[in-house]
Amino acid sequence: MVTTLAAVLRELEVARVQDVTVGMRRVTLTGPQLGAFDTASDGGGVTVPAFTTPGFDDHVKVLLPSPGHDRPVLPVQEEGRLDWTAGGVRAIHRDYTPRRWDARSGELDLDFVDHPAGHAASWVGTLQPGDPAWIVGPTLTASLPHGVDWLLVAGDETALPAIGRLLEELGPDHRAKVFVEVADADHEQVIETQADVELTWLHRDGAPPGSTDLLPRAVTSTSWWQGQAFAWVSGESSMLRPIRQWLKTEHGLTRDCLDLTGYWRRS
């Protein structure tokens, strides 16, 4: 089931920047605006709710400065919505998964894949503790459907934050077959889970991201477990089509048991 959340712009602060692996940088954000707040210091502005991220594949928009600028163009907070065009210049933003949200310590982790051509990827390389950062969202959140016997999960490293969070949040009564494509063994992560998980790492071994059919080949040649499956697949867009086709035609998965999302497109 998909639920809509209020669109909120939050100004946060970088608490820490750490390398999770050689290809993934974790930015921990904190600040009073992760709680409920009023946009005006005298309390006469718009009151917005506290940050929440109920679902493993929620995403926030990270707002980025345009080249040569220190600060991003920001949307204007209105009651229940944001005006993205108020300044006449549209904000630059990219989507990232809340990898960890600890409401008690007020810390939010976002994991950024390092790649040479990216605006967000290079911005992250400049971040230091104390720097400001702005996020919007999540504005949508989805829960796993009921009555599912097992999960088929696949993705490249951009999906790893969501996959890691999913596996950590699954209880012992869940079963999952998981495929993750990364550059090589140095990019694998240790993920704790209580669930019964069969996790397969796929290595590109020198091939550029988004250039192989590793994921479709691995997924479509896997043995199919008994019972009702729910399939969640995310990553580079072109690998989704063969997987979607196979899930629908070979295994009769219907829309309510399919969640396939292109996270980026190779160009």
Ligand SMILES: Cc1cc2nc3c(=O)[nH]c(=O)nc-3n(C[C@H](O)[C@H](O)[C@H](O)COP(=O)(O)OP(=O)(O)OC[C@H]3O[C@@H](n4cnc5c(N)ncnc54)[C@H](O)[C@@H]3O)c2cc1C
């Ligand atoms: C719902 C959702 C959640 C996401 N969660 C995450 C997340 O938690 N962590 C994460 O790292 N990404 C995540 N992504 C993917 C991320 O938003 C894209 O990879 C985004 O394009 C990165 O922005 P950029 O500014 O670095 O690169 P862009 O400026 O958007 O792209 C520049 C060039 O880099 C290429 N490129 C983009 N991404 C990659 C990549 N990963 N590897 C190699 N080449 C690339 C593009 O093809 C383009 O040629 C998510 C996407 C969605 C839709």
